[in-house]
Amino acid sequence: MRFSQILPWLAAAVGPVVAADGDPWSLFTDKVVFDGRAQNLSASYPRLAELEDGTLLATTGLFGATPAFFPVFESTDGGIHWAWVSNITDQVNGWGMSAQPAIIELTEPLGGFPAGTVLASGNSWHPDSSNSSTGGTKIDLYASTDKARTWQFVSHIAQGGAPNTTNGATPIWEPFLMVYGRSLAAYYSDQRDPLHGQKLAHQVSTDLRTWGSVVNDVAYDLYMQRPGMTVVAHIPPIDKYILVYENPAGNSSSHGSHYPVYYRLSDSPLTFDAAEGVGIEIGGAFAPNAAPYVVWSPAGGPNGTVVVSDADYSTVYTNTAGGDPAAWQRRAVPQPSAYSRALLVFKEHPDHLMLLSGGTFDGPEPKILTASVVSLTAVLGGDCLSSAKNTRRELCDPEG
Numbered sequence: 001m002r003f004s005q006i007l008p009w010l011a012a013a014v015g016p017v018v019a020a021d022g023d024p025w026s027l028f029t030d031k032v033v034f035d036g037r038a039q040n041l042s043a044s045y046p047r048l049a050e051l052e053d054g055t056l057l058a059t060t061g062l063f064g065a066t067p068a069f070f071p072v073f074e075s076t077d078g079g080i081h082w083a084w085v086s087n088i089t090d091q092v093n094g095w096g097m098s099a100q101p102a103i104i105e106l107t108e109p110l111g112g113f114p115a116g117t118v119l120a121s122g123n124s125w126h127p128d129s130s131n132s133s134t135g136g137t138k139i140d141l142y143a144s145t146d147k148a149r150t151w152q153f154v155s156h157i158a159q160g161g162a163p164n165t166t167n168g169a170t171p172i173w174e175p176f177l178m179v180y181g182r183s184l185a186a187y188y189s190d191q192r193d194p195l196h197g198q199k200l201a202h203q204v205s206t207d208l209r210t211w212g213s214v215v216n217d218v219a220y221d222l223y224m225q226r227p228g229m230t231v232v233a234h235i236p237p238i239d240k241y242i243l244v245y246e247n248p249a250g251n252s253s254s255h256g257s258h259y260p261v262y263y264r265l266s267d268s269p270l271t272f273d274a275a276e277g278v279g280i281e282i283g284g285a286f287a288p289n290a291a292p293y294v295v296w297s298p299a300g301g302p303n304g305t306v307v308v309s310d311a312d313y314s315t316v317y318t319n320t321a322g323g324d325p326a327a328w329q330r331r332a333v334p335q336p337s338a339y340s341r342a343l344l345v346f347k348e349h350p351d352h353l354m355l356l357s358g359g360t361f362d363g364p365e366p367k368i369l370t371a372s373v374v375s376l377t378a379v380l381g382g383d384c385l386s387s388a389k390n391t392r393r394e395l396c397d398p399e400g
Helices: 377-379
Strands: 013-017 028-034 040-049 056-063 070-075 083-086 101-106 119-125 138-143 152-160 173-177 184-190 199-205 215-218 228-235 240-246 261-266 295-299 304-311 317-320 330-331 342-345 353-358 371-375
Touching: 013 371, 013 377, 028 070, 028 083, 040 101, 040 342, 040 353, 056 101, 056 119, 070 119, 119 173, 138 173, 152 173, 152 184, 152 199, 173 228, 184 228, 199 228, 215 240, 228 295, 240 295, 261 330, 295 330, 295 342, 304 342, 304 377, 330 377, 371 377
Parallel strands: 101 173
Antiparallel strands: 013 083, 028 371, 040 056, 056 070, 070 083, 101 119, 119 138, 138 152, 173 184, 184 199, 199 215, 228 240, 240 261, 295 304, 304 317, 317 330, 342 353, 353 371
């Protein structure tokens, strides 16, 4: 179903949404990608993808529209200019695309779809917990073969109970997609297992329509422990995969963080359950908190750099030692803190790190969508901002 059929009052908005100053693929700070305040629309939990031709796609959870949907924005110049090109809408449930989008590109054919197909997922939900036929959470897969202009429903990946974070409820949350070994892995947070208040799991498909059994990624013996918000990246120099997640356990905390960020390293992105979970700690006195994201860049030395973001702080956390627990550093960047910021390292500009954010989890409404692109070399050198000059983009430019 085309977005213009569902939301005619928004269709007129599709087109240029921001024109930032700067040359293509240059550095910039906290530029507005989408501002929905005039329509009382609020952006949260954004996601990014770079296509093989360098086109950037951004999407986000968007609250305030009924039914809910995920807007899709496109940039062909590294984020300097953006155009609103489509909306991902619920075509099968009648519930809307409620929250927690994911977006990637197929780099080779899969499931009858050609290379270059854009895949998207998200959580479609209805809050009626009294009736399983009218309430629930569904993680669905959609595909676009025209660079995110139109979308078609492909399959239901998984289904759970109505949205409810209380232990004992049975919803599913927070999908993340990764292509691996001529298959698609769909990771998500899972409250359906009676042995765990919440666990992290994945399912794999080789045809994008049928999905294999649920495989645990992170599941703790302590029932109240609720690992959540999987994001996975590959670290090529050591040929390992890293999974980051938040790891709350009742009222416990790690250096004051009640949702401390943990990670696991594995030889395969399908075997994290056998790996040890390690908390990110800085100097034995600080832990990032909640809603993490992770990417890897070849910049920064022989092992490249692992970069992690969290929800509570504007800083990022870097590791140039292949994920060594003792090697994490806290680094300043000019992008504000936000709930589940997205990170992206540009393929042809691997020193450039994009950060995309909406609002904080419990901050004021509405929330706008903003982006920064910084030099990772400058970030690692501690030159990306200072307390006196935290908005000058040259502070994030090693040549500035």
